[in-house]
Amino acid sequence: MNNTSPTYPKISLITPSLNQGQFIEATIRSVLSQNYPNLEYLVMDGSSSDNTIDVLKHYSSQLQWVSEKDKGQTDAINKGLRIASGDIVAYLNADDLLLSGTLLKIAQLFMEHPQTMWITGQCRIIDENNQEIRKLITAYKNLWLRLSHPSILLITDYISQPATFWRANLMSEMGYLDESLHYAMDYEYWLRLSTKYPPMFIPEYLAAFKIHLQSKTTSTGHKNVFIEEERKIIQRYTNSRVIMLLHDLHRLLMTSTYSIINRQSEKRPNNQ
Numbered sequence: 001m002n003n004t005s006p007t008y009p010k011i012s013l014i015t016p017s018l019n020q021g022q023f024i025e026a027t028i029r030s031v032l033s034q035n036y037p038n039l040e041y042l043v044m045d046g047s048s049s050d051n052t053i054d055v056l057k058h059y060s061s062q063l064q065w066v067s068e069k070d071k072g073q074t075d076a077i078n079k080g081l082r083i084a085s086g087d088i089v090a091y092l093n094a095d096d097l098l099l100s101g102t103l104l105k106i107a108q109l110f111m112e113h114p115q116t117m118w119i120t121g122q123c124r125i126i127d128e129n130n131q132e133i134r135k136l137i138t139a140y141k142n143l144w145l146r147l148s149h150p151s152i153l154l155i156t157d158y159i160s161q162p163a164t165f166w167r168a169n170l171m172s173e174m175g176y177l178d179e180s181l182h183y184a185m186d187y188e189y190w191l192r193l194s195t196k197y198p199p200m201f202i203p204e205y206l207a208a209f210k211i212h213l214q215s216k217t218t219s220t221g222h223k224n225v226f227i228e229e230e231r232k233i234i235q236r237y238t239n240s241r242v243i244m245l246l247h248d249l250h251r252l253l254m255t256s257t258y259s260i261i262n263r264q265s266e267k268r269p270n271n272q
Helices: 024-032 052-058 073-083 102-112 135-146 150-155 170-174 185-194 220-237 241-271
Strands: 011-017 039-045 064-067 088-091 118-126 164-167 200-210
Touching: 011 024, 011 073, 011 102, 024 039, 024 052, 039 052, 039 073, 052 064, 073 088, 073 185, 088 102, 102 118, 102 164, 102 200, 118 135, 135 200, 150 185, 150 241, 164 170, 164 185, 170 185, 185 220, 220 241
Parallel strands: 011 039, 011 088, 039 064, 118 200
Antiparallel strands: 088 164, 118 164
16 A cells, blocks of 8 residues: 555644643544644643543644643743744644544645645534534524635634634744634634634534533623624724624624523423
8 A cells, every 4th residue: 555645745733722621632533643744733732630641642643742830821822833834824722623524624725726825624513422412503694605705704613723724834924813802702703813824714614613611702791801802803894884883783692692502502491
């Protein structure tokens, strides 16, 4: 059997981690099971106190990892991006999953489209048992993806971070994630990239975003900070009051929809 790995671009994938021992092994396995022949996998752990380190040690022959105090998730991601040596980069949070065959699809697309600087695809939403949830929300987001346009991106972030990849050389021109942001750093990065390079959208599911009780944006307090951070980001890229009004109305609609979904989810076990 011929080893064709040199023909594939090197993909560097970064996983920021902090006390996600309950989920990180599934994340790691979703990456390693891709069997992509030219992969650099970096886990940047923020000095976890749970069983995360034991999991990382178990897979240490198949990935690189560091465990040390950091300044938060964005700092951890940037640390990984700065030491990454791949041609293509992305990050996958320690509770999310790549779907089968994703890395090979991404590599082939970048090889076939040398002018494309970043690619995004569809993303499923799953619960802590890896069961798909919120299918209507996913379908709604996919609709905006198909209509992809920079002005729409200012109204709603329709790009799914776990399903997004970009060329490493883009960072020398456009920079790294903004470390002053702690919730919507990916959204700001998509807006920044979009000012010069439109993304390629592929209508295929590439990843799964997990929602659980420990999720960063689950609590009301975190959600409020996220919403405020998101508004400040939009103000960087437009001074249009119309765009801001449309964004606020859309955010209100989505917040109300999520609240209804959450209430229904809470009632469901009691009805069984």
